[in-house]
Amino acid sequence: xxxxxxxxxxxxxxxxxxxxxxxxxxxxxxxxxxxxxxxxxxxxxxxxxxxxxxxxxxxxxxxxxxxxxxxxxxxxxxxxxxxxxxxxxxxxxxxxxxxxxxxxxxxxxxxxxxxxxxxxxxxxxxxxxxxxxxxxxxxxxxxxxxxxxxxxxxxxxxxxxxxxxxxxxxxxxxxxxxxxxxxxxxxxxxxxxxxxxxxxxxxxxxxxxxxxx
Ligand SMILES: [Mg+2]
Numbered sequence: 001x002x003x004x005x006x007x008x009x010x011x012x013x014x015x016x017x018x019x020x021x022x023x024x025x026x027x028x029x030x031x032x033x034x035x036x037x038x039x040x041x042x043x044x045x046x047x048x049x050x051x052x053x054x055x056x057x058x059x060x061x062x063x064x065x066x067x068x069x070x071x072x073x074x075x076x077x078x079x080x081x082x083x084x085x086x087x088x089x090x091x092x093x094x095x096x097x098x099x100x101x102x103x104x105x106x107x108x109x110x111x112x113x114x115x116x117x118x119x120x121x122x123x124x125x126x127x128x129x130x131x132x133x134x135x136x137x138x139x140x141x142x143x144x145x146x147x148x149x150x151x152x153x154x155x156x157x158x159x160x161x162x163x164x165x166x167x168x169x170x171x172x173x174x175x176x177x178x179x180x181x182x183x184x185x186x187x188x189x190x191x192x193x194x195x196x197x198x199x200x201x202x203x204x205x206x207x208x209x210x211x212x213x
Contacts, residue, residue: 003102007210014202019198020043022042022193026190033179038080038191041075041077044075049068052067062092065095069089070089072088090113090118092110104148108143115135130173130174134163134164135160138156138195138196150206157196160196160199164192164193164196167188170185170189177189
């Protein structure tokens with residue numbers, strides 16, 4: 001199975017829906033050790049995805065993901081917009097303009113590319129209680145999965161969920177939350193929560209699209 005553009009659109013539609021459903025929870029978690037705006041920023045990104053899904057049906061997969069990336073870059077209010085902008089542009093990196101379908105090997109390369117892109121803008125690694133605690137294991141699990149679209153997305157979502165749970169046992173070392181030290185134990189990192197939803201949305205989007213076909 002190849003990842004068609006319709007499946008790709010379904011992936012992003014599910015990410016947007018999951019993000020919209022969770023904006024209040026994200027802001028509540030962010031309010032404990034941050035400025036409480038993560039849900040607002042994520043809600044803006046969800047709106048952006050849904051409007052681009054309506055406007056850009058005829059665009060290439062690469063052009064579509066890049067337009068999401070540049071749109072997120074422009075979302076003001078903290079680091080989340082630019083971080084997700086880099087994440088999305090990293091995903092688009094291995095695609096060529098003419099690609100209408102994505103192979104499993106290319107999908108793995110997209111995940112590897114987004115990890116490399118984030119490594120360039122943050123020093124956070126596994127254990128630092130940031131979105132990298134989700135992104136690193138999820139993209140590594142994707143690379144180690146069988147060359148099958150659904151297996152890759154399932155492996156990524158499962159590793160993302162495990163990485164997210166680990167952040168509850170960690171002390172924040174980055175961002176405003178680091179000022180709270182051990183008080184952050186027991187609370188997941190809010191960026192890790194939204195990134196785990198991204199990987200879950202990718203998986204569900206393809207699963208639902210398969211069911212419809
Ligand atoms: Mg914030």
